[in-house]
Amino acid sequence: MNIxxxxxxxxxxxxxxKLLIEKVNSKRKTVLGLATGxxxxxxxxxxxxxxxxxxxxxADVQTFNLDEYVGLDGxxxxxxxxYMKHHLFNHIDLPAQNAHLPSGTAEDLEEECNAxxxxxxxxxxxxxxxxxxxxxxxxxxxxxxxxxxxRTHIVELDASTRQANARFFxxxxxxxxxxxxxxxxxxxxxxxxxxxxxxxxxxxxLVKLLEGRVTEDFPASILHEHPNVTIIADEAAYSKxx
Ligand code: GLP
Numbered sequence: 001m002n003i004x005x006x007x008x009x010x011x012x013x014x015x016x017x018k019l020l021i022e023k024v025n026s027k028r029k030t031v032l033g034l035a036t037g038x039x040x041x042x043x044x045x046x047x048x049x050x051x052x053x054x055x056x057x058x059a060d061v062q063t064f065n066l067d068e069y070v071g072l073d074g075x076x077x078x079x080x081x082x083y084m085k086h087h088l089f090n091h092i093d094l095p096a097q098n099a100h101l102p103s104g105t106a107e108d109l110e111e112e113c114n115a116x117x118x119x120x121x122x123x124x125x126x127x128x129x130x131x132x133x134x135x136x137x138x139x140x141x142x143x144x145x146x147x148x149x150x151r152t153h154i155v156e157l158d159a160s161t162r163q164a165n166a167r168f169f170x171x172x173x174x175x176x177x178x179x180x181x182x183x184x185x186x187x188x189x190x191x192x193x194x195x196x197x198x199x200x201x202x203x204x205x206l207v208k209l210l211e212g213r214v215t216e217d218f219p220a221s222i223l224h225e226h227p228n229v230t231i232i233a234d235e236a237a238y239s240k241x242x
Pocket of ligand 1: 035037038039040066131134139140141165
């Protein structure tokens with residue numbers, strides 16, 4: 001794994017943005033894997049800025065998001081579709097039909113998962129997957145214990161994950177209990193992965209990732225087995241690494 005340490009959140013976002021834009025500008029039909037959460041917000045702001053300055057176009061890009069809550073439709077302010085529109089899609093030239101998220105309101109969720117996986121395959125693999133990391137090591141919504149062989153599937157969210165994400169909702173009861181997520185094998189199938197880690201709150205998580213062993217109890221640990229992973233961590237997140 002290639003580890004890049006930067007000063008702070010701003011630098012992490014810009015560094016990630018530069019790598020992503022380089023990727024998009026180097027291949028006409030780039031396929032991007034995108035993440036939600038607080039971590040990539042700065043990255044998306046940077047992409048919007050660079051798009052507006054004319055440094056990048058997403059007209060030929062396809063995007064696949066990692067996950068979506070079950071039960072929230074795309075107009076729900078807490079859905080990941082809404083998040084993506086708000087932070088990125090509404091401000092760039094990515095054609096709406098090129099932006100993919102699994103639908104958390106599909107009638108048959110199993111079928112939706114299989115169709116999503118197939119769509120990624122048909123697009124010809126993800127060139128660059130952006131990842132954040134949950135406090136318990138989850139990537140996408142793959143909670144501890146998820147099989148490394150998993151493909152897009154339905155998950156029961158951990159109590160700790162619901163707690164961590166409750167800040168976006170009015171009350172704990174409103175936080176969905178289930179989500180659809182790309183699986184670990186789906187993520188590992190990407191050609192390249194960029195993991196962003198920021199803030200003191202993630203420092204212990206980063207220690208577990210960098211100093212721990214590869215185990216399904218800590219989903220992100222599988223990244224040690226991917227041939228092309230870059231971690232961009234800010235000083236606060238990196239502060240507990242020996
Ligand atoms: C969420 C998302 C993940 C994200 C993680 C960390 O639950 N499903 O894709 O990477 O948790 O979120 P944050 O960046 O807000 O810390």
